[in-house]
Amino acid sequence: MRVIFLEDVPHVARAGDVKEVKNGYAKNYLIPKRLAVGASKKELARSESIRKASMEKQSRMKESAEELMKQVEDTELVLRVRSGPSGKLYGAITNVLVAAELSKLMQIEFDRRDVVLDSSIREVGNFQAQVRLHPEVIATINLLIQPTEE
Numbered sequence: 001m002r003v004i005f006l007e008d009v010p011h012v013a014r015a016g017d018v019k020e021v022k023n024g025y026a027k028n029y030l031i032p033k034r035l036a037v038g039a040s041k042k043e044l045a046r047s048e049s050i051r052k053a054s055m056e057k058q059s060r061m062k063e064s065a066e067e068l069m070k071q072v073e074d075t076e077l078v079l080r081v082r083s084g085p086s087g088k089l090y091g092a093i094t095n096v097l098v099a100a101e102l103s104k105l106m107q108i109e110f111d112r113r114d115v116v117l118d119s120s121i122r123e124v125g126n127f128q129a130q131v132r133l134h135p136e137v138i139a140t141i142n143l144l145i146q147p148t149e150e
Contacts, residue, residue, distance in 0.1 A: 001026040002039035004047045008054065009035055016051025018044065065134035068108070072131055072139040077101055083124050083147040093121035093145060098129055102141070121145060 001023045005013045009030070013019050018039055021030065030036035037043050079101060082090045095115040103110045116130040127143040 003030060003036040004039050004043050004050065005030075005036045006050060007035050008058075014051075015054030015057075016047050018047060062134050062136060065137040068133055069137055069139040072102075072106065072133070072141055075102075075105060076142045076144055077105065078144045078146060080146050080148045087124040087147070089122050089124070089145070093117075093127075093143070095129070098143065102131070 002018065002020050003026050005015050005017045005019065008014050012021075021036075026036065026038075031038070077098065079093060079097070081093065084090065095117050096112045098117065099110045099112045099115045102115070110131065114132040116132065117127075121127055121143070124145050124147055127145065129141050129143055131139045131141060133139055
């Protein structure tokens with residue numbers, strides 16, 4: 001079934017795109033949630049205006065993400081965790097913990113899927129993580145992992 005997307009659907013299409021999708025996906029998900037409409041002649045004429053509105057919205061979102069990137073990159077996130085005498089952690093620092101601490105610090109909600117670590121951190125030290133603020137804007141933050149003082 002050919003549909004015109006009214007909103008961005010991650011990993012599928014952007015608003016204003018005309019794509020061929022499976023009938024069940026269109027009828028059971030996209031159309032009822034008003035993410036897409038059938039590609040009739042009337043709707044095809046409207047698709048260009050949908051695409052322009054989407055591009056304007058994306059540019060505004062990118063600008064706000066770039067402003068936020070400046071704030072995020074200036075921060076150093078200090079995490080205090082339990083560790084052994086050799087500096088090995090009793091657990092691991094994951095993207096979930098980094099997103100939660102960053103949300104507390106910045107008072108903006110960050111999703112765990114937006115924080116990218118090379119691998120989970122299992123020792124004390126300095127590390128870096130990337131935060132995806134927008135598909136085209138990625139900020140790098142410094143992580144300082146310190147042992148708790150018991």
